Every structure is written in structure tokens, then in C-alpha cells.
Amino acid sequence: MCVFQRVIPFVEKNDKLLDPQVEAYRAAVSFYEQFPHPQYKETLIVMPTGCGKTGLMSLLPFKLSSGRVLVIAPGKIIRKTVFQELDSVSNPEETFWYKRDVILDRDLFPKSYVYKGWNSKDQSDRDRTIDKLKSADIVITNVHKITGSSPEQCLTNLIEKDFFDMIIIDEAHHVAADMWQKTIDHFTASKIIKLTATPVRNDGQKVSNNPYDPIYSFGLGEAIKNGLIKDIIRKEEIPDKLEFYNPKNDQTYTPSQARALLGDEWVNETLIMSESCSKTVIKHTLNTLKKKRKSYPKHQVLAVACNDEHAKLLTKWFQDEGATASYVSSHLSDFENETRISNFANNEYDVMINIQMLGEGFNNPNISVISMFRPFKSISLYAQVIGRGLRLIREPNARESDNFCDVIYHKELQLEELWRKYKSEKAYADIKQTNITIQLSIDDFFNLGAIEKTPVPNRTPRDKSTPNEEPGTIRFAKRGDIKSYMSYGLGNEDSFSSGGLDRYRKTNVQTAINLEFKQQKELAEKREKYKKLLESGVIDASEYNSLLSEMEKSNQQELQAKHDELKGFILLEQMRADFEIWLNSKVTDLFTRISLDEKGFELWEDAGTLAGDRINNIGYIVSNIRKTSFERTKKRITAYNAEDFAHAKESVNSKIDFYLKSYPTMKDKE
Structure with missing residues (x-):
């Protein structure tokens, strides 16, 4: 075995x-x-x-x-x-x-x-x-x-x-x-x-x-709500005056004129290669870092560049402003990249400039400021960059204010739409929490008599569609120049979670966050006891290892024995808990895809039987799903076996498909 x-x-x-x-x-x-x-x-x-x-x-x-x-x-x-x-x-x-x-x-x-x-x-x-x-x-x-x-x-x-x-x-x-x-x-x-x-x-x-x-x-929203990752604060550099200059015709344009006449790509490339614009964002970035380091001195910045030339420029510009900075790139050797990454992890740099190198899996909780110097076409790439700053700082001397990630970029990069899509995770988490509340409150779901009607043919669907965006490889060369530039300052601040911005402001002066975690007492205490005996010379290394091994084997055997005794009950309890969570996620996802509002009463009204208390759309769908499962198994969920749970999930998918067809979004109808 x-x-x-x-x-x-x-x-x-x-x-x-x-x-x-x-x-x-x-x-x-x-x-x-x-x-x-x-x-x-x-x-x-x-x-x-x-x-x-x-x-x-x-x-x-x-x-x-x-x-x-x-x-x-x-x-x-x-x-x-x-x-x-x-x-x-x-x-x-x-x-x-x-x-x-x-x-x-x-x-x-x-x-x-x-x-x-x-x-x-x-x-x-x-x-x-x-x-x-x-x-x-x-x-x-x-x-x-x-x-x-x-x-x-x-x-x-x-x-x-x-x-x-x-x-x-x-x-x-x-x-x-x-x-x-x-x-x-x-x-x-x-x-x-x-x-x-x-x-x-x-x-x-x-x-x-x-x-x-x-x-x-x-989801991301749930993780923030549960304090597992940093909350996110977005800040945009807002220009008070910005003029673009095209050397080919010696003309000067406002941002809107430049986009209309020369295109978004020309504007973006000119903007990101501009020393004046970039250094304004850099100054905001370093000021933010300086403030954050007053409570926790290890905070660091991850900056995002477009290509090698851009990364080298950003490195120099950050250094010009007094920061220690370096960059990593696929054009460097593995040894050089690993050395720079290791030095960054050891806090030898304030700033690391990244060209799609420090992606998924890079683990540095001290990254608490993300400075973006490139546009994005893909929500997935945008999210991956922000993800590098989400890991929670669990140091005992870290304050609540330290567990926010500041995302800073120039307003004219036009990342607002991606931020809106990214932030939609928060709405998803709110709906999901509502679903949990409703599910737990419906005990006699099979007596509600909720029956679906055929789809209403003339119902106007609510448009929730967003176009898919294809990621692209971005290579920039300087095309124009900035004629004049004055900064208005950072603005358009927003937080990922509701109330996050208020908490962010308050926690800068609050006491340290409590990061205590419960321990498995017996193991921790005995390990510490044996360690002290070893250090004091009461026992030698051989005796220490023997005591540890005996203690660990005893605890594992006890765990195995308890599991063997209760394994059937444990498995069924696991499946029941899993089903509740899975159903909650399915219903939550449904309301992001159909034209019904989760708090509306259309389903209850369309059923035609108005007796009893009104039940909103979330409650109606959940009760209908549960009723169908009960009619199929003739069992309450507490009596389900593995086969019953499989049938219940099959019924859920069938119901979800029914509502998707009955109340499609405009995108689904197309």
C-alpha cells in the first residue's frame, strides 16, 4: 500500500x-x-x-x-x-x-x-x-x-x-x-x-x-474578507497639464486629440518612455514606500516594465530618486536573475523592475507597492501583476496598515476598465456571503412548493456582458515626446473591498495587528521541552531524536486510530460540508450570468402561487434545488451517502442550466 x-x-x-x-x-x-x-x-x-x-x-x-x-x-x-x-x-x-x-x-x-x-x-x-x-x-x-x-x-x-x-x-x-x-x-x-x-x-x-x-x-474577495491576503488600494497619478508632441509634424496635442489622431498605442508608448511622467509616478511610489516603512521597515516595491530598454530606464530613474533598484529579464543569465531575485528577497533592493519574470509562484510578502509603467490588454496579466503584492505579512511587529497593497500608475494608461473587472470579485464575494445566509436559514426547503414556470418570452435581460480581451506581446519604441507636464497629484483612490479605503486610512495610526495562531499544544510543548533538555545538556542528540520520534509516532498512531474508528462519519461530514460550499458557489456564479437580480422577487411572482411569505430570487432558486434533490432521494441531506450527493450535484447542474436558458444575459442570447 x-x-x-x-x-x-x-x-x-x-x-x-x-x-x-x-x-x-x-x-x-x-x-x-x-x-x-x-x-x-x-x-x-x-x-x-x-x-x-x-x-x-x-x-x-x-x-x-x-x-x-x-x-x-x-x-x-x-x-x-x-x-x-x-x-x-x-x-x-x-x-x-x-x-x-x-x-x-x-x-x-x-x-x-x-x-x-x-x-x-x-x-x-x-x-x-x-x-x-x-x-x-x-x-x-x-x-x-x-x-x-x-x-x-x-x-x-x-x-x-x-x-x-x-x-x-x-x-x-x-x-x-x-x-x-x-x-x-x-x-x-x-x-x-x-x-x-x-x-x-x-x-x-x-x-x-x-x-x-x-x-x-x-475568490479574491473572500480571501480579503477573511484576512488571508492584503487588501488593495489603487491610486492614479492625475496630470494637471499634459501635452503630447509629435516631432514628425511639429504639432502639440491634448491626450484626447493624440488618441484620436495618432492612436492609443502611440500615446501609451510616448507616455511610458517619458522621463517626466514616469518620474512623477516614481516619486509617488517612493513617498508611499517611505510612509509604509515607518511602521514596517521591510516594505518593497515591484515595478512593471515593458521590455529591457524600458526596465533599464526605470532602474536608472528610480536610482536618480534615491532608491536602490535592479531589474530581472529573460535576457539575463539564470545566475544573474537568481542572484538579483535572492538579493531582493533579502531586502537589499527597495525596488525590483520586472518584465514578466516574477510571475506566479514568486513569494515575497514584503512587496506592498506595485508600480505599473505599462498598459495591459488582458485582465489575467493585470491580475497576475497585482497578485505579487497580495501575500500577507505575518511578522508579529507588522501593523494592520502594513497589510494593504498600494497599486500606483498613471491615469493616462487607462487601466480603469481592468480595475473595474478585477474589483468585480468583491461583488461576487458579497453575493456568495448572502447565499450562505439564505441557505442556512432554509430548513424546510422541500415544503415550499417552488415550481419553475416556462421562460417568460418578452422579459428584457439585463446586460452583464464584458468582452473577452486577448493578451498581446508589447514591444515599445519611443514615438513622440511630452511637450509639457505638470502633476495634479495622486487621486481616484479606491479599495478592492468595501470599506477598505477607510480602514486603510485608519490603520496607519492603529496598533499592531494580532497575528497569533493557535497551535497544536501537545506537540509544540513537548518539542520545546525536549529542545531545552538538549540545550541544557540533560540529554544528548541521540536521546533527543529518540524522544521526538517516539512522541511523533504516538501522536500519529492516535490520529490513525481515531480516523479508523470514525472514518465513515468523517467522510460523510466532509461530503455534506463540501456540498454546501459547492452549491453556494454555483448559485453565486449563476447570478453573475443571468438577467435576474439576486434580491428581486420575479421567480416567486412568476410561479403564480402567491401564498406564504415572499422569497427572493436567491432563496427561490436554492429552495427549488433542494426540493428537487429531496424528491429524488427522499432523504434529508444529513442522511445522504456518496451516491446521493452525486445525484444532488447532477440536479444542481440541471437547474442551473434551466435558469441560464430562462433568464439569459444579452451576451448569452447573442
Whole structure:
């Protein structure tokens, strides 16, 4: 029996785990119990940056995988970050399993191996690599090493198709690439779990085609509401006077005239290459940094450039204003990039200028100011940049004001539409919270008698559509110049969450945020006790390790025994909790896609039976879904088994499809 079936992880009631980690793990276990068929082997989990995706990847194999696990990262930075959490051989005390008390006996930790290729000139190195792969429980690599390397380097040419039982794909919105799909098609894994903060690929298509996906979704708005990531404050540099100069005809234009006559691209390229405009944003950026460092001295800036030439200019301009700054670029060597990134992580630079290098997986909580010096065509790229500043600062001396991320850019970059789309996550979180309240208040849903009517033919749908935008590669050359420039100052401040801007202003003078976390007392106390005995010379290293091992084995055995005793009850409770969360997400998503307002009463009125208390559209749909499930199973949800939950989810999808057809948006009708 493999380690993932033999060892029971400590997940439920583990205070060291984040709620979305527990809920997402529960959702995965529940789903594959309910839908064991191969057609449903691919699933999707949506979680934003900073909410524990790497930890979740450490949890997912347990109880789900019957063999080896392949973890695929899109690049080297993420691969390195993931391995640090799973390196049980050389650094077990730094693993997620140890730090979060997920596995109490370190002798039971899975063995992890990073596949980086092998020396093609040395056949013995190939043999050693295969041996390492076979001895590993988890193999971590980036996608290019699976199908994109030279033939002899490809992982697919070293091992059999059935080598892995589970595949976990991080940052799955990259799955559109041929290499990702070739990997999925090549291996015969029984389960493929994709994780992403962006459920839409960079080409605008969905990441998954599973009708029950995402099996779990935890949005950005929810993460901020729950204090798991920083809130976001947007600030625009507003020009008091701005004139563009075209050297080709010696003419001067206002911004609107320049856009109309010369085009957005000309204006954007001129703006971002302008020293006067850029230095104004830089001064605002450094002033913001200076204020933030009064309470926490390690705050840093991530600036976003267009290309190498632009990055070099920004580096010089930041340095001109007294900041320590550097940049990373694909045109630099791996060694140079890694050195600069390491120095930035060690707080040797105030500012790091980035050209699509420090993307997903780059983990530096001290980034609290994002300074944008380029336009964006894609909401996903815009969101990825902001995501680098969302990780929470958990230092005990950090104040509440330190856990805001200031996003600063020039108003004429015209990023307002992307900010509006990005901020719509907050509305989604508000609706979802409303749904939870309503669901919990409806106990006798099957007695409400809610029946759908046929679609109303002349109802005018509410237009909620937004056009898909294709990302593009941006290369700029200076086309014009700024004739004159005067700054009005920073303005148009806004916060991602409701009330966030008020809290941001107040917390600059408030006391330190309480970042205490509950501990598993017995483990923590005994570890500390044994450590003191070792340091005082009462016991030696051998006795210390023996005591630790005995204590850890005892705790793990107790956990396993309790789980074996209650495993049926635990699994059903997990499935029930998962169903409530999944249903809530489905209904929330529905109201972002149909023409009905969640607080309206059209459905209750259209039903034609006006007896009883009025029930709004959210309550009506939830009660209708629950009524249908009850009529099919003749059971309350507390008596459901795995098959019942599967049927209930099937009914939910059917109802959702009905309402989508009955009350489409203008975009859906087209």
C-alpha cells in the first residue's frame, strides 16, 4: 500500500491549516468519492495567491492517490517554491507536513524528487535518474522537462505511461499550451487536479470542461474578507497639464486629440518612455514606500516594465530618486536573475523592475507597492501583476496598515476598465456571503412548493456582458515626446473591498495587528521541552531524536486510530460540508450570468402561487434545488451517502442550466 493510502493526514480541526486548504481538500476527497468514473478524472480548484495553494498540493495526494504523484509547475521559480515545502529528505522540518502538523510522524513523510533532466553524455546518470524517480512518492518538475526538452531529456521517454496515479497542475490557466495537453494525454493517471487563481486561460477559454468544476472556488474577495491576503488600494497619478508632441509634424496635442489622431498605442508608448511622467509616478511610489516603512521597515516595491530598454530606464530613474533598484529579464543569465531575485528577497533592493519574470509562484510578502509603467490588454496579466503584492505579512511587529497593497500608475494608461473587472470579485464575494445566509436559514426547503414556470418570452435581460480581451506581446519604441507636464497629484483612490479605503486610512495610526495562531499544544510543548533538555545538556542528540520520534509516532498512531474508528462519519461530514460550499458557489456564479437580480422577487411572482411569505430570487432558486434533490432521494441531506450527493450535484447542474436558458444575459442570447 502506498504512503498516501497508508497515512492519515491531520486535516479536520487542524488549527494550523487555512480554511480554504481544508475546504478544498475536503472537496477533492468528496468529489472523487462521488464521481469515481474516468470521465471525471480532471478537476479544477480555484484559489488566489497567498491562500495556501502550495500547502494544498501537499495535502491532495492523501486518501486520493494510489501511487506516485506528479506535480507540474509552469516555471523554475514555482518548482523551487513547491519543492521547499515537500523536501522531506534534506529538510523535513521545513516541509508543510511538519510545520502544519499534517503528518505527526516524520518517518512517514512522502519522499519528493525534483526532476531537472540528466546528463545526456553519461548513460549512468540516466540510470541514476530513473532510480530516483522510482524511489520517489512525489516528482516535481516544470512542464518543459516533460515534453519540451530534447528527446532524451523528456520525462515521457524515461518512464511508463502508468508511472503516476495522480497529476497536480499548478497555475493551470497555462494549460492551453500544447506541452501541458500532451502531458495530460500521455499519462494514464486516474486523477488530474488543476489549481489556479485564474479560471480563464490566457486565450480567453475555460481551463476545464468538467461540468462540476470548479469543485472548489475561493475568490479574491473572500480571501480579503477573511484576512488571508492584503487588501488593495489603487491610486492614479492625475496630470494637471499634459501635452503630447509629435516631432514628425511639429504639432502639440491634448491626450484626447493624440488618441484620436495618432492612436492609443502611440500615446501609451510616448507616455511610458517619458522621463517626466514616469518620474512623477516614481516619486509617488517612493513617498508611499517611505510612509509604509515607518511602521514596517521591510516594505518593497515591484515595478512593471515593458521590455529591457524600458526596465533599464526605470532602474536608472528610480536610482536618480534615491532608491536602490535592479531589474530581472529573460535576457539575463539564470545566475544573474537568481542572484538579483535572492538579493531582493533579502531586502537589499527597495525596488525590483520586472518584465514578466516574477510571475506566479514568486513569494515575497514584503512587496506592498506595485508600480505599473505599462498598459495591459488582458485582465489575467493585470491580475497576475497585482497578485505579487497580495501575500500577507505575518511578522508579529507588522501593523494592520502594513497589510494593504498600494497599486500606483498613471491615469493616462487607462487601466480603469481592468480595475473595474478585477474589483468585480468583491461583488461576487458579497453575493456568495448572502447565499450562505439564505441557505442556512432554509430548513424546510422541500415544503415550499417552488415550481419553475416556462421562460417568460418578452422579459428584457439585463446586460452583464464584458468582452473577452486577448493578451498581446508589447514591444515599445519611443514615438513622440511630452511637450509639457505638470502633476495634479495622486487621486481616484479606491479599495478592492468595501470599506477598505477607510480602514486603510485608519490603520496607519492603529496598533499592531494580532497575528497569533493557535497551535497544536501537545506537540509544540513537548518539542520545546525536549529542545531545552538538549540545550541544557540533560540529554544528548541521540536521546533527543529518540524522544521526538517516539512522541511523533504516538501522536500519529492516535490520529490513525481515531480516523479508523470514525472514518465513515468523517467522510460523510466532509461530503455534506463540501456540498454546501459547492452549491453556494454555483448559485453565486449563476447570478453573475443571468438577467435576474439576486434580491428581486420575479421567480416567486412568476410561479403564480402567491401564498406564504415572499422569497427572493436567491432563496427561490436554492429552495427549488433542494426540493428537487429531496424528491429524488427522499432523504434529508444529513442522511445522504456518496451516491446521493452525486445525484444532488447532477440536479444542481440541471437547474442551473434551466435558469441560464430562462433568464439569459444579452451576451448569452447573442
